Amino acid sequence: MSYHAGRHFLQIPGPSNVPDRVLRAIDQPTIDHRGPDFAVLGKAVLSGMQRLFQTSHPVVIYPASGTGAWEAALVNTLSPGDTVLMYETGQFATLWQHLAKRIGLVPEFISSNWRHGADPTAIAQRLSADVEHRIKAVCVVHSETSTGACSPIAAVRQAISSTGHPALLLVDVVSSLGSIDYQHEAWGVDVSIASSQKGLMLPAGLSFNALSPKALAASETAGLTRSYWSWAEMLGPNKNGYFPFTPSTNLLYGLREALHMLLEEEGLPQVFARHARLAAATRAAVQAWGLELCCEIPEHYSNVVTAVRMPAGHSEVALRKIILERFNMSLGSGLGKLSDTVFRIGHVGDFNDLSLMGTLAGVEMGLSLAQVPHRAGGVAAAMTVLSQAG
Amino acid sequence: MSYHAGRHFLQIPGPSNVPDRVLRAIDQPTIDHRGPDFAVLGKAVLSGMQRLFQTSHPVVIYPASGTGAWEAALVNTLSPGDTVLMYETGQFATLWQHLAKRIGLVPEFISSNWRHGADPTAIAQRLSADVEHRIKAVCVVHSETSTGACSPIAAVRQAISSTGHPALLLVDVVSSLGSIDYQHEAWGVDVSIASSQKGLMLPAGLSFNALSPKALAASETAGLTRSYWSWAEMLGPNKNGYFPFTPSTNLLYGLREALHMLLEEEGLPQVFARHARLAAATRAAVQAWGLELCCEIPEHYSNVVTAVRMPAGHSEVALRKIILERFNMSLGSGLGKLSDTVFRIGHVGDFNDLSLMGTLAGVEMGLSLAQVPHRAGGVAAAMTVLSQAG
Structure with missing residues (x-):
């Protein structure tokens, strides 16, 4: 090992x-x-x-x-x-x-x-x-x-x-x-x-x-x-x-x-607000990359996971493999009929701003290394969200 | 608590x-x-x-x-x-x-x-x-x-x-x-x-x-x-x-x-190369921010810690306080005659690319929130280094 x-x-x-x-x-x-x-x-x-x-x-x-x-x-x-x-x-x-x-x-x-x-x-x-x-x-x-x-x-x-x-x-x-x-x-x-x-x-x-x-x-x-x-x-x-x-x-x-x-310590309202903030920052990154969310209805966006559609002809399996090998990060695969067409970023549970930034940096670098068509700037867009939300 | x-x-x-x-x-x-x-x-x-x-x-x-x-x-x-x-x-x-x-x-x-x-x-x-x-x-x-x-x-x-x-x-x-x-x-x-x-x-x-x-x-x-x-x-x-x-x-x-x-597992040559890569990415971020390194001689750059000089009139104590309170990250203070004039980013020991990206994102967001004069783009510069180095 x-x-x-x-x-x-x-x-x-x-x-x-x-x-x-x-x-x-x-x-x-x-x-x-x-x-x-x-x-x-x-x-x-x-x-x-x-x-x-x-x-x-x-x-x-x-x-x-x-x-x-x-x-x-x-x-x-x-x-x-x-x-x-x-x-x-x-x-x-x-x-x-x-x-x-x-x-x-x-x-x-x-x-x-x-x-x-x-x-x-x-x-x-x-x-x-x-x-x-x-x-x-x-x-x-x-x-x-x-x-x-x-x-x-x-x-x-x-x-x-x-x-x-x-x-x-x-x-x-x-x-x-x-x-x-x-x-x-x-x-x-x-x-x-x-x-x-x-x-x-x-x-x-x-x-x-x-x-x-x-x-x-x-x-x-x-x-x-x-x-x-x-x-x-x-x-x-x-x-x-x-x-x-x-x-x-x-x-x-x-x-x-x-x-x-x-x-008792963080409090449920704070827990819910934290997940909402982390999810908003994640979606800002996806939007900046020019990639498409799996969920089409903004009112239905989940605050615990963001599923991202791969551009046609590109494999999420290959993307996740590069990210795991190069950056030691596991992302969610496409399940069932979404197999190899979406990857999923989990932001659920015990998670915070800087760990999300590491996560999104890993995705953005992985998209480049896997030559998936996208725009840079997702990480920067997430930072803008996290710096604004108090 | x-x-x-x-x-x-x-x-x-x-x-x-x-x-x-x-x-x-x-x-x-x-x-x-x-x-x-x-x-x-x-x-x-x-x-x-x-x-x-x-x-x-x-x-x-x-x-x-x-x-x-x-x-x-x-x-x-x-x-x-x-x-x-x-x-x-x-x-x-x-x-x-x-x-x-x-x-x-x-x-x-x-x-x-x-x-x-x-x-x-x-x-x-x-x-x-x-x-x-x-x-x-x-x-x-x-x-x-x-x-x-x-x-x-x-x-x-x-x-x-x-x-x-x-x-x-x-x-x-x-x-x-x-x-x-x-x-x-x-x-x-x-x-x-x-x-x-x-x-x-x-x-x-x-x-x-x-x-x-x-x-x-x-x-x-x-x-x-x-x-x-x-x-x-x-x-x-x-x-x-x-x-x-x-x-x-x-x-x-x-x-x-x-x-x-x-x-036995990572191997010393790999450990040294990892710290060199993380340090180079950190310095690329500092350079992109337009901030000055404490160390003036490139051949003397340490691969375990990067000390960054604050622009005149700005307090590293105030910067670190904002980063700790807002992003739950501890950075090193200025010691001795560098008190309140440098802050230090540690990248020593058990540390990897995505944790460094979280770290640098926290510094960049902190610089903005503390209104320390700097350019954006440090995080992006570090990602370029980490994506290149194999």
Whole structure:
């Protein structure tokens, strides 16, 4: 193994960089998850997660990655053969739809060109046509990590409500929670799905469901088989700070530390403002380079990831290879039908102005070295944004 | 405490950023320093330090910071009242001279304007005039951390030899060892003084003397009092991998890891080339800004630190304050008679291209925010250098 000096720039859109403080918190002896000390930890992370989801209702924590929490949201609320309306925002919406099929649901997929977030009007139209209320849930990805488009969740909720349709609203906030403002309760979401490796600044391995009273009621009659993912099994022990089966105790140490940093030290409004500023600087760089964003609607720009379209005939795979080998930086690849046509700059989690400047300098130098047609000046444009915003 | 997101940019010219791998190596249980396992560690770090100093002669390791190793070099080789010829390259040469006075030596100080390294001709002239050989040692700082000037040590050695003067040559390589090519044995240095917190990428707490046979011979008759610093006490136990008094075992774990990274993984030629490239990019930025380097002689530019003169009437203290508060980056202050007239950019140790770009972007944005007269384009100039150099 050859040593690459200095820090690797991990600028994929998650897993994100884990702060040293969080690594140190994880790096402590495991305690008995049935013993008296554990309850303090359990209660702290469960209540902290409620604050992060901006909800007074229960949050469930799984020792699992985000895909598990996708499954949990469906199996706790739905029955075999139920129709679910899903919106094709990009690759992650597509994968969630595949999962729904595999567990015996019948997804209806509203197709899109992967260049914007979900359209509330299209959802309302489909629900209005569903006079028999065969659709039991609407599934939307908040920040679609594959495209850099963010769906307007509050507007989706209003659209659903305007039709009087009783469908549940299930939202994937895997890449947005803790980085982009998200209000589970105020926005009327029934199940929110999140995981640990993005805005929460942790390694992958924890995932979350935030619930609504309506979702809890649905879980009482939902017919899909569940055990590991069962909310009912979780919520009893959770009341006292415990879990029904072995929790990831060491990751929960890290979660407690990360929640303290986000909620008590930096503060959520400051966290959201920081991501907005970093994203604006990134987009200013892309614009100055003369390259095109994947997301076509400015109101839908995600503040955690920027997907950039390659000029025709140029390979993002080749670009990322040069940047990794020459500058020790990992960028996100094009996923699914965007394969080799977009690259993605992650600016999620524990990240700041000067690390972004290193990132954008690496992209700009890489574009030159890979002979991708572009204008210089992206780095300078980002500096202008970062110098202005106070 | 408010959390500052992302990594702090520690761009003082040492202590430098400690790689995670080195922190993890330190973070292991302490072992018995008289037990059988310790000898393996002791021998590994002693032989590794010989390779780093590029010498086949002994290296002594102190549980002490660099100031201790300055003192050790003097008390092991000199006697009360001895004259030593010291060269005023900057603040650190000045501090070493103060130390020499305090322990009973009589330093002669060749004064300078702190804008270049040591002049071999001036040293030779002084030695030639010393027909009685009252001067027992010549003391020179290799990379003067306060000014960013690097003295030509091989040329200093040749100048001394050309006079036939028997003075010892003592060289401070605190900020250069492991970052700038330095050949203790080939260059004929008698004692080299180093410490752990710069190119060695460790916390402060270890320091080093590399010896020559002539220095060892001098130590047999040197009259200054010594116990903690005594080479004789060290060299016996060192032969078997042990130390005469309690060593910093955990820092030695880190030293073993750092030596492996420098010597086995990256390789010294690559380490030196990396620092040269980063320094050239930094100087290109300073030139583009239209600011002046402290060091006036290009051949003397240091590859580990760049000291930049402030335009008249502008405060480096105010500039660094803005950069710290706004961009979470620490830069070096002006020391001694350069107080408030230069700031220093450290690029020593575990550091790479994109972290340098973050650093230079922070300086350029800081210059604008502090309203320091300069031209934009420093960041762009550095990118040109880093894109060219292969």
